[in-house]
Amino acid sequence: MxxxxxxxxxxxxxxxxxxxxxxxxxxxxxxxxxxxxxxxxxxxxxxxxxxxxxxxxxxxxxxxxxxxxxxxxxxxxxxxxxxxxxxxxxxxxxxxxxxxxxxxxxxxxxxxxxxxxxxxxxxxxxxxxxKSAQAALDYAGQYIFCVSVNGELEWATPHAQELIGSLQEDLVEKWAHIKPAIAQWLAGNERDTPLTLPEMNEPLHAEYAGDYDQLHSLIRLVKPKQLGTEADLQQALNVTKRESQVLYWLSFGKTNWEIATILEMSPRTVNKHLEQIYKKLEVDNRTAAASSAIRILESS
CATH class of the missing domain: 3.40.50.2300 (Response regulator)
Structure with a gap:
């Protein structure tokens, strides 16, 4: 038997x-x-x-x-x-x-x-x-690596391997350069803060995605979001240059007083610009205006 x-x-x-x-x-x-x-x-x-x-x-x-x-x-x-x-x-x-x-x-x-x-x-x-978890992550289009506590690469989803491969260097060779930084990052207390990987040929961040079997960690590779500029807001929303500046800082959650300090104008002037912005964007409040700005900045 x-x-x-x-x-x-x-x-x-x-x-x-x-x-x-x-x-x-x-x-x-x-x-x-x-x-x-x-x-x-x-x-x-x-x-x-x-x-x-x-x-x-x-x-x-x-x-x-x-x-x-x-x-x-x-x-x-x-x-x-x-x-x-x-x-x-x-x-x-x-x-x-x-x-x-x-x-x-x-x-x-x-x-x-x-x-x-x-x-x-x-x-x-x-x-x-x-492998089942890896297949599920890849099916979802995730750029996930599984590493040991000392930064050794255990496995990676095919999407992640393709991402590294597209950077013109063998996966194993590339990881040899990344491993020390990964190990130090995992051993520290800053896992909530993405790790910048300057060894890559294009900007990439490593994000902590959780533990796996208590001996390994899952790491997600992401491309940092490239936010648009005030000029993008001006062109997309047909607002003036000054209005685009106010709207830009509004998208970061700044108060009227903070925007006034940054742009060196009075809070009252900021409020006047906002009134014109609301009309042009056909919205009723600063939250809606900020949401419109964020969509454009993140898609630019």
């Missing part, structure tokens, strides 16, 4: 030990999983070019390309696929390094099949939930 009920779960096992590969292959196949095997990092990278696994089991110590370098290259191709490290080392430094390069979990050798299956079940389920 299968220990885990799977719906075509594909697991890629990367280990330079044929004995370890054979044992895991038998245990996972018996549990109803589809197993792909690779003896080294290069074979693993070749496999993922053709088939996308749901979970990757990766030996931490291998000759030539070790598991940590392999993980980094795999995450470039499959940022949302969970990687579980397998290691016979008790050194915490290697465990930490595994997480730093994108691993989500680790198990120690000799591995226990039931433990491996439990980890696969958990991380496969979480990854599918993440």
């Amino acid at each position: 299968n220990i885990i009920k799977s719906n075509n779960i594909i697991v890629l096992v990367v280990d330079d030990s044929p004995e370890s590969l054979g044992m895991l292959n038998a245990a996972l196949n018996e549990a109803g999983l589809t197993v792909l095997v690779a003896l080294n990092g290069m074979q693993a990278l070749s496999i993922v070019e053709k088939v996308q696994p749901d979970v990757i089991l990766l030996d931490g110590v291998m000759p030539e390309m070790d598991g940590f370098d392999t993980c980094q290259k795999l995450k470039e191709k499959l940022p949302s696929t969970p990687v579980i490290f397998m290691t016979g080392l008790n050194d915490s430094e290697h465990v930490v390094r595994g997480f730093e390069v994108g691993g989500v979990d680790y198990i120690t050798k000799p591995v226990v099949p039931s433990e491996v299956l439990a980890r696969i079940r958990t991380h496969s389920h979480n990854a599918k939930l993440a």
Whole structure:
């Protein structure tokens, strides 16, 4: 009887030990999983070019390309696929390094099949939930990234990837420049304030969009609104230059006294300009006039 009920779960096992590969292959196949095997990092990278696994089991110590370098290259191709490290080392430094390069979990050798299956079940389920959320966000046209607490990019909606790709640089290379600022911003107390990303070829802001599974954060990329000018108001609404200036500051919620101070006129003169503005815009009050101005300023 299968220990885990799977719906075509594909697991890629990367280990330079044929004995370890054979044992895991038998245990996972018996549990109803589809197993792909690779003896080294290069074979693993070749496999993922053709088939996308749901979970990757990766030996931490291998000759030539070790598991940590392999993980980094795999995450470039499959940022949302969970990687579980397998290691016979008790050194915490290697465990930490595994997480730093994108691993989500680790198990120690000799591995226990039931433990491996439990980890696969958990991380496969979480990854599918993440992909469902990602698909929903992309369907809604959202430019969303999911990042770890240290700013590592975990996944991005296709819309977001296209946005970065349109800026003439590879997504992974571009994110390497952004990551330090993202990590510092997330660690601080100013998440409510959008983060300006000067590394981009065009102005972009990062907005905090909430936590994901307590270990990751969702970040929305937005293009700063380019407000129109007083001249736009004058042309669109057929008002005088002075009236457009009054209306411009009115759209920012300024009082008559504040507008008078800014434009160096008396509050009474401001009020006279407003009376003419109301007539020309065919509105009854300052709120309606400000709303008309805002629509034009945001669409300019």
